[in-house]
Amino acid sequence: MNKLHLGLKEICDIYAEALERETGMAINNLINVFDYDSYELNYDSLADKTIINIKGAYVQFEMYDTDIICINNNDGTGWQLEDYQQAFLDD
Numbered sequence: 001m002n003k004l005h006l007g008l009k010e011i012c013d014i015y016a017e018a019l020e021r022e023t024g025m026a027i028n029n030l031i032n033v034f035d036y037d038s039y040e041l042n043y044d045s046l047a048d049k050t051i052i053n054i055k056g057a058y059v060q061f062e063m064y065d066t067d068i069i070c071i072n073n074n075d076g077t078g079w080q081l082e083d084y085q086q087a088f089l090d091d
Helices: 008-023
Strands: 038-044 049-059 063-072 079-081
Touching: 008 049, 008 063, 008 079
Parallel strands: none
Antiparallel strands: 038 049, 049 063, 063 079
C-alpha cells in the first residue's frame, strides 16, 4: 500500500478482507452496499502495523454512521478488525 489516497474500492477491499478474516465467509459485492464519510490511514513504526480508521461507515440494512478500525500487522496475515463486535454496534 504505497498510495497517498485510497479510493472507495480500496477501502471496501480492506474492510471486506477484515470481515472475511473474522467470519470465515467470503464477502462478495460489498461495494454495492458500503459507503463511508472519510478515513485516516496511519502507520505505527514501533509496532510495524498499518491502521485504517474508516469513519461514518454505512452498510445497507446493517450499519449506520459507525467507525471501523482495521489493522494490518504487516506479517502476511492481512487486514483484520480491531474489535469485531464494535463494528456492528449502533451508536
